[in-house]
Amino acid sequence: MEEMEDEYTKxxxxxxxxxxxxxxxxCEDATIIQIDCxxxxxxxxxxxxxLTDLDLVIKKAYISSDGGWFMDVFNAIDQxxxxxRDEGVINHxxxxxxxxxxxxxxxxxTVGLMSSEEHTSIELTGTDRPGLLSEVCAVLAxxxxxxxxxxxxxxxxxxxxxxxxxxxxxxxxxxxxxRLATIKSLLCxxxxxxxxxxxxxxxxxxxxxxxxxxxxxxxxxxxRDYMKVERVQGRVEEKCSRPQVSVLDCCEKDYTVxxxxxxxxxxxxxxxxxxxxxxxxxxxxGVVHTRRLEAYQEYYIRHVDGLPISSEAERERVVQCLEAAxxxxxxxxxxxxxxxxxxxxxxxxxxxxxxxxxxxxxRAEISTKGGTVRDTFYVTDVSGNPVDDKTIDSVRCEIxxxxxxxxxxxxxxxxxxxxxxxxxxxxxxxxxxSFQNFKLIKSCS
Numbered sequence: 452m453e454e455m456e457d458e459y460t461k462x463x464x465x466x467x468x469x470x471x472x473x474x475x476x477x478c479e480d481a482t483i484i485q486i487d488c489x490x491x492x493x494x495x496x497x498x499x500x501x502l503t504d505l506d507l508v509i510k511k512a513y514i515s516s517d518g519g520w521f522m523d524v525f526n527a528i529d530q531x532x533x534x535x536r537d538e539g540v541i542n543h544x545x546x547x548x549x550x551x552x553x554x555x556x557x558x559x560x561t562v563g564l565m566s567s568e569e570h571t572s573i574e575l576t577g578t579d580r581p582g583l584l585s586e587v588c589a590v591l592a593x594x595x596x597x598x599x600x601x602x603x604x605x606x607x608x609x610x611x612x613x614x615x616x617x618x619x620x621x622x623x624x625x626x627x628x629x630r631l632a633t634i635k636s637l638l639c640x641x642x643x644x645x646x647x648x649x650x651x652x653x654x655x656x657x658x659x660x661x662x663x664x665x666x667x668x669x670x671x672x673x674x675r676d677y678m679k680v681e682r683v684q685g686r687v688e689e690k691c692s693r694p695q696v697s698v699l700d701c702c703e704k705d706y707t708v709x710x711x712x713x714x715x716x717x718x719x720x721x722x723x724x725x726x727x728x729x730x731x732x733x734x735x736x737g738v739v740h741t742r743r744l745e746a747y748q749e750y751y752i753r754h755v756d757g758l759p760i761s762s763e764a765e766r767e768r769v770v771q772c773l774e775a776a777x778x779x780x781x782x783x784x785x786x787x788x789x790x791x792x793x794x795x796x797x798x799x800x801x802x803x804x805x806x807x808x809x810x811x812x813x814r815a816e817i818s819t820k821g822g823t824v825r826d827t828f829y830v831t832d833v834s835g836n837p838v839d840d841k842t843i844d845s846v847r848c849e850i851x852x853x854x855x856x857x858x859x860x861x862x863x864x865x866x867x868x869x870x871x872x873x874x875x876x877x878x879x880x881x882x883x884x885s886f887q888n889f890k891l892i893k894s895c896s
Contacts, residue, residue: 471545475534481510481526482535486548490521492755496721496728498523500662501547503721505540506530512720514737514750570599570615571625573634574666576674577642577651579610581811581833585802586641587612592799594634595619601817604667606779609676613663619795664718665725668776672729677768677775694777698766700759706735706751707759709769713777715746723748726776730769731755784813784829785838786858789850793824801826801850808846809833827858 469488477483486498495514502509502525511526529535575587584603591598597619603612618625625631642651652674671677694713701708711723720739727734727750737750753759760766789801798817805812805828814829832838847855 469549471548473535473541473544475536478526480534481528484523484525484527484544486521486523488521490516490519492733493728494521495523495734496724498548499721499724500665501544502527503718505543506717507535507540508532508717509720509739510741512737512739514734516733517735569624570617571596571631573612573614573616573638574670575610575612575614575638575642575652576670577610578644579605579608580644581809582806583610583641584612584812584815585799585806587614587638588799588802590637590641591616591634592796594630594637596625596634597622597795598798598817599819601815602663602667603812603815603817604671604779605813606671606775607676607678609671609674611667611670611674611676613666613670664721664780665729668722668725668779669729671775671779672726672772676779677771679771694774696770696773696777698760698769701751704751705759706753709748709750709752709773711746711748711773711777713746714744714781715741716781718780719746719777720748722776722780723773726772727752730772732769780814782814782829784811784831785843787828787830787843787855788858789824789826789828789855791824791851791854793819793822797824798826801855804846804849805830808842808849810838810842810846811835 469486472483472485472487474483474485484502488494495516499509507527507529509525509527513524515522527535529537529540535541577583588598591614595618596616599615599617601612601614603610605611616625617623625634639651644651692714694711696709696711699708699710700706713719724734731754732752733755734750734752737748740747760769791797802812809832810830811833812828812830813835816827818825830838832842843857847857
């Protein structure tokens with residue numbers, strides 16, 4: 452019976468192929484991207500993931516997927532705040548989203564280490580502490596592992612990372628089982644430290660590749676980073692700067708209504724949709740609106756079994772998980788950008804200098820392409836407070852003033868606007884070393 456239903460679904464999709472319309476004329480300050488297709492679980496995440504991976508900024512979105520049909524409208528701009536004019540980007544959006552073969556990676560997979568032809572993928576989780584990334588990088592350097600790219604998140608005293616490494620002598624993935632076992636053993640020892648004997652994890656992952664940033668959400672969700680912890684003493688965190696999430700009933704239509712107001716930031720929509728999808732919720736209707744520094748999101752959801760949220764415990768868990776999804780990637784700390792010619796042990800040296808100057812890395816994006824390293828670090832002092840200018844000057848002198856730069860307009864974001872916005876769909880439903888060997892790469896921005 453299930454096979455017959457699958458074949459019927461495929462037939463319906465072939466009869467109604469996805470349609471993507473990209474309009475640069477109807478809106479004065481944004482490109483309108485409209486997607487119409489037969490609805491299937493996970494399609495919203497798939498669409499948002501495609502747009503996010505192109506570094507597009509979604510200013511507004513209108514979502515509807517009732518009655519077996521999916522229709523999404525996005526108002527998007529590029530990183531420069533302009534309409535999307537690049538024909539290559541436009542063609543990629545249409546070709547990708549109109550393909551019936553596009554699928555969203557599943558939730559399956561455990562924290563661990565996975566090998567591919569190009570690199571070995573290492574997934575880590577454990578208790579966050581100052582110097583942790585430095586210790587991990589030092590172990591990898593000692594084991595002759597070259598970090599190709601990596602992403603590191605910290606939240607609620609937990610840390611997670613996805614690190615792609617190669618053998619520094621061959622430039623390819625590490626395949627030797629004994630060597631992989633040694634890497635696992637030593638990294639686990641670093642992660643466990645003296646107080647994380649149970650929750651630090653690193654195991655072999657099953658075959659399959661999951662979007663890296665989605666995988667980080669999954670790792671931290673599995674690690675229960677959404678559980679509240681006491682804030683570090685001495686750090687000032689204003690209540691109005693925290694995301695505001697509410698979960699209410701919409702009894703008229705048997706939905707659960709989720710509203711969120713938070714600081715706007717890149718990839719915010721992806722983080723929310725990713726979390727809802729991995730928690731097995733379906734978005735039937737939704738709206739996203741951003742203005743200045745604030746983002747407002749409203750969704751009408753049900754669980755995949757068709758039922759709305761029914762218990763107070765589940766409501767509280769959804770609130771905690773969505774708050775965590777918003778906070779994990781928040782740009783906490785001073786943003787430092789490094790651009791230099793790659794060499795063996797570079798990342799280990801950089802993170803060691805940070806540690807020696809009492810800098811705590813809250814988040815990091817590390818990439819290497821064509822022999823050029825482009826890294827972004829978000830740092831605070833060990834107490835989570837802003838770093839003083841003297842420390843930054845000292846670090847930059849040691850690494851190289853032209854190699855490590857403070858990002859323009861960096862620092863702690865301004866407060867979000869504290870405004871109450873009514874349900875946008877309400878009326879609708881009522882109606883129905885000094886590193887002298889570094890070379891500054893001139894092309895680096």
